[in-house]
Amino acid sequence: MLKTVNRVLLGVLGLGLFALGGGVLLGGLDLQRHWGFGMPGWWPFRGPDDVVLGAEGRTRWREESWWWPTVIAVLAVLLALLLWWLLAQRRHRLAAVLLDSEDGAAVRLNGRTLEDVIKEEAQALDGVSRAHVRLTGRPTAPTARVRLLLEAHADPARTLGQLGGETLAHARDSAGLDRLPSTVRLREVRHRADRVAGNGRLPAVRRTG
Secondary structure: OOHHHHHHHHHHHHHHHHHHHHHHHHHHHHHHHHHHHOOOOOOOOOOOOOOOHHHHHOOOOOOOOOHHHHHHHHHHHHHHHHHHHHHHHOOOOOEEEOOOOOOOEEEEEHHHHHHHHHHHHHOOOOOOOEEEEEEEEEEOOEEEEEEEEEOOOHHHHHHHHHHHHHHHHHHHHHOOOOOEEEEEEEEEOOEEEEOOOOOOOOEEEEEEO
């Protein structure tokens, strides 16, 4: 889906820029007069002195009460769409992983299935409260992005070693991949603090599990 959206957007943007650039070039070089052809009446670039947006076009609706709210709303929607498109590029999830079978045929492994396997094994590690796994990259060269939420007693170095040496290694070997590059982000669980009031003393603060 994302690939189709990208192609459509790039195609529309390319056609728009091509039409705009061609129109400016025709008017700037006065090719209509030199080559002896005419342009439609609505075409704005008819000669070297024409501009993209004239004074009348810039000020026609400026005194109308609806003009600036409409401009701001359109720009806000455009900005939101561009941000969504940008985030979609970064968060593109791999739908399937292509594997080579022993007979040379390509085998498709569901990307979500492999993510779930890594997630379940990661959450089984000591000190891991929750895990989130996402596969990105190319179908023939996947990359794992792992986020772990650690308990207070967890040893980050030990957890990271187990994740790379056991969990990710198991996933790589079971899927028949030569390599599985990974990016791991660790974060500690935030515990709520209970305040116990004493008689005439400052409140004591302790962490609860």
